[in-house]
Amino acid sequence: MKQTTPSAVRIVAAYDDGQDARHFELAPLSGESIASAVEPGQFFMLSVPGAGEAAFTYAAPPDARGHVQALVRRVGALTSRLFELEPGAVLGLRGPFGRGWPxxxxxxxxxxxxxxxxxxxxxxxxxxxxxxxxxxxxxxxxxxxxxxxxxxxxxxxxxxxxxxxxxxxxxxxxxxxxxxxxxxxxxxxxxxxxxxxxxxxxxxxxxxxxxxxxxxxxxxxxxxxxxxxxxxxxxxxxxxxxxxxxxxxxxxxxxxxxxxxxxxxxxxxxxxxxxxxxxxxxx
Ligand SMILES: Cc1cc2nc3c(=O)[nH]c(=O)nc-3n(C[C@H](O)[C@H](O)[C@H](O)COP(=O)(O)OP(=O)(O)OC[C@H]3O[C@@H](n4cnc5c(N)ncnc54)[C@H](O)[C@@H]3O)c2cc1C
Ligand code: FES
The missing domain is CATH 3.40.50.80 (Nucleotide-binding domain of ferredoxin-NADP reductase (FNR) module)
Structure with a gap:
């Protein structure tokens, strides 16, 4: 079943991970759930308030607590806004989408x-x-x-x-x-x-x-x-x-x-x- 409405997630950790690249750990807000069955190579859509929605790959599938890892490269408006956000900021996540590696x-x-x-x-x-x-x-x-x-x-x-x-x-x-x-x-x-x-x-x-x-x-x-x-x-x-x-x-x-x-x-x-x-x- 496709997830058309995002689940609320918050940034729990973020660190620089390469030039203009940042690693984010996202966790579902209490009461929210995100799909746990994710194939390596699938992606999710992340909404950043005021900046829109974009696709990112799961750098690691959700763990037992539902925490998702993402590696984001700053290229334009949405990713620049994401880089400004601190742990605690709330975003929307829907997925997984697409076909993973065989x-x-x-x-x-x-x-x-x-x-x-x-x-x-x-x-x-x-x-x-x-x-x-x-x-x-x-x-x-x-x-x-x-x-x-x-x-x-x-x-x-x-x-x-x-x-x-x-x-x-x-x-x-x-x-x-x-x-x-x-x-x-x-x-x-x-x-x-x-x-x-x-x-x-x-x-x-x-x-x-x-x-x-x-x-x-x-x-x-x-x-x-x-x-x-x-x-x-x-x-x-x-x-x-x-x-x-x-x-x-x-x-x-x-x-x-x-x-x-x-x-x-x-x-x-x-x-x-x-x-x-x-x-x-x-x-
Ligand atoms: C399946 C999938 C998985 C992705 N996984 C990741 C990921 O793990 N980490 C990550 O950093 N990015 C990933 N991306 C790319 C990410 O979605 C874009 O970088 C993001 O949309 C940029 O948004 P922006 O508003 O910051 O930049 P924009 O202002 O939208 O774009 C800035 C520049 O990047 C170019 N650009 C943006 N998106 C794309 C695109 N999809 N294809 C080609 N050129 C593009 C634009 O033409 C423009 O020149 C993925 C994209 C797809 C489709
Ligand atoms: S992004 Fe809409 S059909 Fe693929």
Missing amino acids: LAELRAQRVLVIAGGCGLAPLCSAVDHLAARGAGALAVIYGARNPDSQVLGVERGRWSGRFPLLETYDHPDDPDQIRGTPIVRLDEACQALGGAPEAALVCGPELMMTRVAAALRDRGLGAGRIWLSLERRMHCGDGRCGHCYLGPSYVCQDGPTYRLDEFQRLQAESPPRATELVSVHHC
């Missing part, structure tokens, strides 16, 4: 996760899930502009030593840091996995996802084994307004995760749009 299909496989910038947020709870499988192998490549712009520091700290986490920087701070896009560490990741990946989950700026997908295809991974998470401007978030179409598909319902072959087919069927739909995880 984790059930990846139970015992060698999985490579590749994230760019804030594209790590939609992958964060999928990484936690894959790390806890007890079967298969996992490696993560995380690319950022520079060390200061890396997000989800607590989560990356928690992952350290549990599976290979390979980082890259467009502009490294020191010579030990690897310069380049995530593609420069693809072969190292394959080695760490013990063989070519059997599946890849990718999220980041659209150009990065296109190039990473091509590099994975060059290494023999089929388009049916690569998944992407798209970002489109959302209004209703739940299939009513038609704003987020990709060909005959609504990204808010059929996405935001798509298999690469499915995405390419839908993209070919989608009429070009001026500016609004251009892209994806712009941080």
